[in-house]
Amino acid sequence: MATIAVPRPALPPKSASQRGSTPVDSSSPLESLGLPSPPQLPGSHPIPISNSRSPVCLCAADDDSASSYTHSPPPSHVRAHPQASLLYPPDAFARVDGEHASIYEIDAASVAEALDFASRQPLPPPSLVFPWLHGLHPENHTQRTFFDGHQCSLGSMPNCLRAITIVKADGHLDAARLKGAIAPAEFMRLGAAPEFLDADPVCGLSVRNFHIQPAKVAATSDIVVYGLDPDENRRVAWQVAVAQKRWRNKQLAQAKDMPVYSTFVCTSPFSVFEESHGDLVAVDVTGKRTGRVLDLAEQEHQEMRNMTAISEICHNVFLGPSPEPGSAEEQRFDVLIECSDTGRLDPSAIQFIAEHPGQLPRPTSICFPSSGSVLPPSWSQAEADAIIKTCKWIHRISHSTMPEPHTTSSQDSVALQHVKSHNPAAGNAGGRKVLIHCADGYTESTLLAIAYYSFNTGLPVPDAWIKLHTTERRNFFAYPSDVSLLSAIGPRLLCESPMSSGKSLEDIANLARSEPAWFSDLDGSLPSRILDYLYLGNLVHANNPELLAQLNIHQILSIGESASWTKEDLDKWGSDNICFVQGIQDNGIDPLTEEFGRCLEFIGKGVQKGTATLVHCRVGVSRSATICIAEVMRALNLSFPRAYCFVRARRLNVIIQPHLLFAYELLRWEERLRQKRGSLEPYKREMEWGEIAREIALMNRPYSR
Structure with missing residues (x-):
């Protein structure tokens, strides 16, 4: 199956050989499988994308996915039990008949009650909805042959599903968005002849078609249309109802017991949801997120912040994500060393900071190259010297082992050009606080963090590698090139370490040479x-x-x-x-x-x-x-x-x-x-299947091309 390398977003791309590509047995970009690109999922706001992801390979499945293992058909005793819904039958709602279809009127309170009821309905067994949810287009012979070859019943649209799809009439989901709401364009074509989209890919093989799930769910849903303009809400609802009826007629050609789904138009203004059903409002009418509805992209970033929170790894030396400029977090530190792809190996800049503790504003920022960017065997002796010198000056700054400040010279002024300063304040007595940081708190800073930890503790690089993870509780990611580089400069880190004072050169050399077997097999990343x-x-x-x-x-x-x-x-x-x-x-x-x-x-x-x-x-x-x-x-x-x-x-x-x-x-x-x-509180899903799949598709989009 086709694979494609995906560079980390928002960073200058590097080849897999440069950064140590990590293959991933995940879904292939659609183009690599011969599939059309999915329609843009609107209304997600610009997703805050971590620049922490290494190049990965996205593929349809492991290359052993076409193995001899087969999936047995559903047992004969498994029966389709349609999910119950407060919207079916729709007899309790006012019906409005049109020339080609009917719609029902519903208010905000009934919408909230129906969604709550639906979230407590058990999901049908997987055997009743797969492989249909994977996407089985009649013309996609690759996909259909694959599942048929594994003795999967291809079947027609399951009749056991009855969800509720919330549709915002104008399609603008960046304001006045209800929980799980989608745009009409995500599941249908509007116009003179409205119809549901057949979202199943027409070619290629993939078992990770998360992007088609909102349309799959809409086809098995009662649909509620809402919005800010009552006239537009009703106009779109009529088109949805017509498309829904046409879709059912199409499915009846394959199965005679297809459920009847209905279209509803919400007659309540959006303000009623904000005032009385705030737990359903994801984005208010002004475009501000309420925080009351789970957002997977934001949740992932919160988990990353929790995992990579700034911590002290050595005396006065800290490691973590980049703080917000001007924030209280930033003001905790005297020196900020940002590791990035645009950073330079320039120890004279940090030397200048070390030699002028009272003459520079606080905090003071400099840059350092990111992990994976100094590549052996092409790296020079000058680059190795620069890494060692950087560690030495960090140690002197954090321990205040420098002599008295001296007068700034013209040469110092040149060095100062490489230093970016912020708010003025006096340095800390007894050693200044240094923060080694990068955007995600664990990738670009790994090279410098391990090098300095080895230098400061006098531990060989392999031991420093492990203890930074276990004792200091830091999660980090290194590239194979980092393993080679750190292994090469490891003896010098030990020789020049302040902890090596009093040790003979022979002892230091023996310590440096005692590289464990596990380290030689390391590809850079720990589990x-x-x-x-x-x-x-x-x-x-x-x-x-x-x-x-x-x-x-x-x-x-x-x-x-x-x-x-x-x-x-x-x-x-x-x-x-x-x-x-x-x-x-x-x-x-x-x-x-x-x-x-x-x-x-x-x-x-x-x-x-x-x-x-x-x-x-x-x-x-x-x-x-x-x-x-x-x-x-x-x-x-x-x-x-x-x-x-x-x-x-x-x-x-x-x-x-x-x-x-x-x-x-x-x-x-x-x-x-x-x-x-056995909770006293009845079970209730926090998110429905279509919502989860949609947000996963949005989260993964930046990593596919």
């Missing part, structure tokens, strides 16, 4: 710490048992892919600490729900033994990510969309991509967990 006892990784991580032991990972859970260990490693770990779930491919067919109990029980045994568990598949973004999301939902009592954002943020530079079937199973898992807890 992703999801919870203290739960790591998510790939097959490369799984095949490095020495690295796992360094991270207190002594259990391994393999989902569909087994690690290639020696018999010695297997005997050392013990069979009780290894669990292999076989026969689960990333193909959109093999379900995982039946394995949740077994997998989570295994993870729990690790907790009881005081050890962490690595969950992995091939690339660590779909099958294993699904298991990690399920555990986060269970352990933290989070809804599926919140747990999805929690894991997505902590997977660092790799974008998790559970396919549609896994995502649907997780939404049903949320339902099961709430029921098991």
